[in-house]
Each structure stands twice: as structure tokens, then as C-alpha cells.
Amino acid sequence: MKRLSVSLVILGGLAHGLAAQGDVRARLVGRVSPEVVQLVSSLADSARGLGLPDAPLVDKALEGAAKAAAPERIAAAVQTVFGQLAAAARVMRSTGATPGSQEIEAGAFALGAGLTVDDVAAVAQTADGTHPAMAVLQVAGALAALGVPRAQTVGLVQSAVRSGLPLGDLTNLPAQVQAAAASGVPPAAAAAGLERAAEARAAPNPHSSSKAKTNPHKP
Amino acid sequence: MDHSGAPSDGSVVRAVLAGDTDQFSVLVRRYRDRYARYAAHMLGSIDAAEDAVQDAMVRAYTHLGQCREPENFAGWFFLILRNRCFAERRRSRWETGLEGVSEVAAPEQTESELERSEVVKDLQRALLRLTAEQREVFVLKHVEGLAYDEIAARLKTSVAALKMRMHRAYDRLRELLEAP
Amino acid sequence: MKREWNPLVKQVLDGERELETLPADLRLEAETARRLLLDAIDRQAVTLSASLDARVMARVRSRATAPWSRAWRWLSAPTVPRWAVMVPIAAAAGILLLARTSTPPAIGEPRTALTGQRESVYVRFELYAPHASRVALAGTFNRWDPAATPLVRVGSDGMWTVTIALPSGQHQYGFMVDGRNWVPDPVAPAVDDGFGRRNSVVSVNTMNGRIL
Numbered sequence: 026m027k028r029l030s031v032s033l034v035i036l037g038g039l040a041h042g043l044a045a046q047g048d049v050r051a052r053l054v055g056r057v058s059p060e061v062v063q064l065v066s067s068l069a070d071s072a073r074g075l076g077l078p079d080a081p082l083v084d085k086a087l088e089g090a091a092k093a094a095a096p097e098r099i100a101a102a103v104q105t106v107f108g109q110l111a112a113a114a115r116v117m118r119s120t121g122a123t124p125g126s127q128e129i130e131a132g133a134f135a136l137g138a139g140l141t142v143d144d145v146a147a148v149a150q151t152a153d154g155t156h157p158a159m160a161v162l163q164v165a166g167a168l169a170a171l172g173v174p175r176a177q178t179v180g181l182v183q184s185a186v187r188s189g190l191p192l193g194d195l196t197n198l199p200a201q202v203q204a205a206a207a208s209g210v211p212p213a214a215a216a217a218g219l220e221r222a223a224e225a226r227a228a229p230n231p232h233s234s235s236k237a238k239t240n241p242h243k244p
Numbered sequence: 245m246d247h248s249g250a251p252s253d254g255s256v257v258r259a260v261l262a263g264d265t266d267q268f269s270v271l272v273r274r275y276r277d278r279y280a281r282y283a284a285h286m287l288g289s290i291d292a293a294e295d296a297v298q299d300a301m302v303r304a305y306t307h308l309g310q311c312r313e314p315e316n317f318a319g320w321f322f323l324i325l326r327n328r329c330f331a332e333r334r335r336s337r338w339e340t341g342l343e344g345v346s347e348v349a350a351p352e353q354t355e356s357e358l359e360r361s362e363v364v365k366d367l368q369r370a371l372l373r374l375t376a377e378q379r380e381v382f383v384l385k386h387v388e389g390l391a392y393d394e395i396a397a398r399l400k401t402s403v404a405a406l407k408m409r410m411h412r413a414y415d416r417l418r419e420l421l422e423a424p
Numbered sequence: 425m426k427r428e429w430n431p432l433v434k435q436v437l438d439g440e441r442e443l444e445t446l447p448a449d450l451r452l453e454a455e456t457a458r459r460l461l462l463d464a465i466d467r468q469a470v471t472l473s474a475s476l477d478a479r480v481m482a483r484v485r486s487r488a489t490a491p492w493s494r495a496w497r498w499l500s501a502p503t504v505p506r507w508a509v510m511v512p513i514a515a516a517a518g519i520l521l522l523a524r525t526s527t528p529p530a531i532g533e534p535r536t537a538l539t540g541q542r543e544s545v546y547v548r549f550e551l552y553a554p555h556a557s558r559v560a561l562a563g564t565f566n567r568w569d570p571a572a573t574p575l576v577r578v579g580s581d582g583m584w585t586v587t588i589a590l591p592s593g594q595h596q597y598g599f600m601v602d603g604r605n606w607v608p609d610p611v612a613p614a615v616d617d618g619f620g621r622r623n624s625v626v627s628v629n630t631m632n633g634r635i636l
Contacts, residue, residue: 265484265485265488266481268481268484269477269480269481272476272481273477276472276477277469277470277471280471281467284546290472290546290587291578291585293470293472294472294473294476294548297476298476298480302480302483305484305487360464363463363464364464367461367466385438386461386462387467410434410438411434414434414437414457417460418428418429418460421460421461422427422460
């Protein structure tokens with residue numbers, strides 16, 4: 026497998042491939058064991074061959090070194106990250122999208138926060154012109170990382186986008202959940218409330234327009 | 245302004261005045277960072293900007309009944325923050341660049357990037373040596389990107405007066421930055 | 425020694441005249457002026473710390489329960505007329521421009537970000553650690569090197585803080601206290617780090633600042 030991936034890199038562009046390999050090694054040598062350097066280099070080659078970013082692999086190895094983790098543990102953690110990147114890219118591409126590095130990393134982040142590949146697909150598919158994939162995936166990942174259950178995370182993001190919530194307000198959703206949590210409201214309940222609000226907004230409203238509100242609604 | 249259905253500033257202000265204090269957090273969230281860059285450049289540090297924004301938010305709550313145009317909470321809040329920035333007298337010694345900021349100095353940072361850091365800090369230091377009014381017109385026009393007539397409307401002054409202030413600022417900056 | 429820019433040069437700085445329309449003998453001065461004053465401007469968005477909202481609301485709530493303040497707000501609350509005041513379009517546009525955290529275009533201005541290719545946002549980190557003697561920030565943005573980004577103690581009540589510029593994306597991090605204890609950020613969401621602990625996460629979106 027290693028030999029095959031090296032061949033692919035050579036076919037893809039010798040100079041670029043070797044430079045990228047050198048960059049990975051340069052970042053790791055002296056900070057992790059030679060075995061880990063070799064493993065990460067090899068995984069990075071595979072990642073590049075699959076159109077995945079390799080920086081998260083190197084970051085995870087450096088993190089393991091900083092936390093004085095055993096080489097086997099570092100290796101396992103790096104492989105997990107590789108799996109998340111690959112899965113995120115695969116599921117996004119299967120929806121017809123062509124995700125760039127940032128979208129793939131956002132998808133991998135969402136997986137690492139506890140969402141499944143189906144969740145990531147569902148969230149990624151809500152992306153539209155005003156709600157780019159990277160942002161919706163970041164929001165979903167942040168919500169999941171805050172403890173909002175998976176189904177509710179997906180539901181909230183979908184409702185918010187469908188209701189036309191401005192991007193700035195969408196990216197504020199995790200902060201709202203966290204603020205609610207600080208006042209003792211469980212993340213699930215906070216997310217449910219926000220989803221209901223989004224659905225209410227999305228319901229057809231004969232009065233909705235961009236005109237001035239002449240009758241301020243009662244709080 | 246908002247066609248998506250998110251509560252307008254006006255409706256939130258009215259809710260708070262009617263007794264729903266917690267709704268004020270909507271305005272805090274919406275505007276906490278909007279003028280942060282302006283405050284940071286006016287005061288020379290992000291820490292000071294944070295204090296100023298926090299104080300201005302609390303003051304906005306306390307005097308919310310005096311907000312004449314609830315739909316323009318943003319503009320009213322800006323003026324409160326502005327007053328707070330002008331009242332800030334303690335920065336008589338100048339900080340280096342935006343204080344508290346350590347740019348992530350990656351080893352790959354090129355020589356030209358390092359040089360640019362210094363040039364940026366020099367300008368920021370010099371800005372802090374202008375009068376507050378001169379610094380403000382420079383920041384609003386060249387950092388925030390407002391046109392003169394927009395600044396004039398916001399500060400209730402004339403374009404001519406602003407240009408005079410700005411041109412003095414340009415000359416003063418020249419003195420400070422070209423000093424031998 | 426007072427040196428003043430030529431008035432035509434100032435018009436270039438104001439964006440009201442193109443440099444190319446200046447007489448040849450003034451162009452060098454205009455380029456110098458632009459380089460010194462405009463090209464050196466730091467327009468990076470600034471994001472204040474995540475705990476600001478909570479601190480504001482704590483002070484707001486304590487005021488709300490004070491009896492004198494309730495009476496004052498009731499007295500000073502205006503009666504809203506049926507016809508709401510429309511914000512003039514020009515002023516609204518001004519507010520929108522100020523609201524954008526991305527760099528607005530101006531004549532001849534380069535859009536270089538200090539940290540490389542992606543635009544960055546200043547993000548402030550803080551940790552309450554009254555008994556610590558040193559605190560450092562380590563994460564994906566500084567290769568998990570605790571020596572790279574020390575926090576600074578502010579005030580006397582045990583708060584440590586640092587502000588750094590971060591490019592858009594997700595960044596995982598933690599605090600290293602006294603060189604040996606990894607502490608997650610209590611106000612941030614967390615993910616499994618693969619080493620038996622949790623990493624804190626900050627998501628930065630250069631259109632809107634940080635997500636959390």
C-alpha cells in the first residue's frame with residue numbers, strides 16, 4: 026500500500042510530491058519517534074492522493090508529542106483523523122459537491138464532534154448560496170461539541186437554513202446554546218427552542234415583507 | 245432591514261423596556277463585535293476595547309429608554325461606545341501595536357512579513373499620538389471604510405470639518421513616521 | 425520640523441484623486457504617503473472574548489432587579505408611535521459597512537493578511553487560574569508548542585489572557601498550566617482528543633468572526 030501511494034504521488038507531480046513529503050517530515054522530525062514520522066508521512070501521501078488536506082494529520086502527531094503520548098497512541102489518533110477526513114470528503118462528494126480543504130476539515134470536525142456520516146451528508150446538503158458548506162458544518166460540529174444530540178443538531182441547522190436565517194445569526198447558534206447552558210438550560214432543550222423558533226419563522230406569513238413594521242408585535 | 249424573520253432591533257428594545265431583561269442579550273450578541281475593531285484602534289488595545297464595549301453595553305441597557313430610534317439601536321450604541329472611547333484617558337503611554345496581540349509567528353514567516361508587522365505597529369503607535377478626533381476620522385475612513393458623508397451623518401458634523409481634521413492627521417502622521 | 429503633504433497628495437489619500445493624474449513631480453510623494461499611511465493599516469477583524477456576553481448580562485441583571493432602576497426605565501420608556509421611524513438609507517448603509525468584518529476595498533489598497541494566505545480574525549483567549557505561576561496556550565495554530573504563546577496575567581483576580589490572530593477554520597487547543605497540567609477552556613465546546621482527554625475548539629469564520 027505504501028509503495029502504491031508513493032507511485033501515485035510520483036505520477037501526480039514529482040517535485041510537488043517530494044516537496045510536500047519533505048515538509049511533513051521537517052515538521053515532525055525531532056518531535057515524534059521515527060516510526061511515527063514514517064507513518065504520518067505515508068498517510069499524508071495517501072491523503073494528498075485522495076485530495077485531502079494533510080495538515081490535520083501533522084497537527085495530531087504534534088499534539089500527541091506535546092502531550093507525551095506513546096507512539097502507538099499517536100499512530101492511532103493520526104489514523105483516526107485520516108479516517109475522518111476521508112469519510113467527510115467521500116460523503117460530501119457523494120452529494121455532488123466538490124469540497125475544498127476547508128470544507129473537508131469542517132466535515133471531519135463535525136465527525137470528530139460525534140456526528141455520523143449521514144448527519145454530515147444531511148448538513149452539507151443544506152448549504153446554499155448564502156450559507157456555505159464550511160460554515161454550516163462548523164456550526165453543526167460546534168453544536169454537537171456542546172452536547173446537542175445528533176438528530177437535533179441536524180434538525181436545527183436544517184430549519185435555520187430553510188427559514189432563511191442570515192448567516193451571521195446561523196453562526197451565532199452555538200453561542201446561543203452555550204449562553205442558555207450557562208443559565209442552566211440543557212443543550213438539547215436550548216436547541217429544541219431554537220429549532221421551534223426557526224420553524225415558526227419559516228411558516229408562511231402574509232405580512233412578511235421588507236417594509237417598516239407599523240405594528241410592533243407584543244413581546 | 246430583516247426579511248428573514250429574526251427579531252428586529254426595535255422589537256427587542258421594546259421587549260426589554262417592557263420588562264424582558266433577558267432579551268437584551270440578543271442585542272449584546274448582535275453588536276458585541278461590530279465596533280470592536282473601531283474601539284481597538286481608538287484605544288490601542290483589544291483589552292481596552294473589550295472593557296469599553298462591556299461598559300458601553302451596560303450603559304446602553306441603563307439608558308435604553310432614551311434610545312429615540314429603537315430600530316437604529318446600532319447607531320445609538322455606537323455613539324455610546326464612542327463617548328466611552330473618548331473618555332478613556334489612561335492611554336497616555338503608547339502601546340506597541342494592538343496590545344495583547346502576539347501574531348502567530350510561524351517559522352515560515354518571511355522577512356517581508358516581519359517587516360510588514362513592524363510597519364503596521366509603527367502606524368498604530370503613531371495613530372495613538374493623534375488627537376482622539378483625528379484618530380477617529382482616520383479609523384472610520386481608512387479602517388472601517390466609511391465615506392466622508394457617512395461619517396459626517398454618523399457624527400453629526402460636516403464633510404468639510406472632517407476633511408480638515410483628516411488632513412491635519414495626515415500631516416501629523418508624516419511628522420511622526422518620517423522622524424529621523 | 426513641520427512637513428505637510430501637498431494638497432493634491434491628500435486628495436489621493438482621501439480616494440478622491442487617482443495617483444496617475446498627479447503631475448510627475450508629485451507622484452513619488454503620493455506613493456510615499458500611501459505606503460506610510462494606507463498600506464500599513466491593520467484591518468483585521470477583532471473578536472472579543474466569549475465571556476463578554478455573560479459579564480454584560482450579569483451586570484444588566486443586577487441592575488434590572490434594583491427597584492430604582494425598574495422605576496426609572498418605566499418612566500423613561502418612550503411611547504412608540506404607530507408610525508415607526510425609518511432609518512435613512514444612507515445611515516443604514518453606513519451601519520452595514522461598519523458591520524462587515526471583511527476588509528472593504530479602497531483605492532490602491534493591498535489585502536495582505538499578516539498570517540499568510542487566509543484572512544484572519546483576532547481572537548482573545550482567557551483562563552481563570554488564580555494559583556498558577558504560568559499559563560500557556562497550545563493548539564493546532566501554534567503546533568501545540570506551549571512555549572509559543574504564553575498568557576499574561578491581568579489584574580489581581582487571577583485572570584490570564586492572550587489575543588492572537590487566527591485564520592478561518594477549526595482550531596483545537598488547550599491551556600498548559602505550570603508546564604504540566606493540560607486544562608480545557610471552560611467556555612468552549614470540546615471534542616475527544618484521541619489521547620484520553622478533551623480539546624477545546626474555536627471555529628473562526630472570517631465573514632463573521634468566531635463561531636465559538
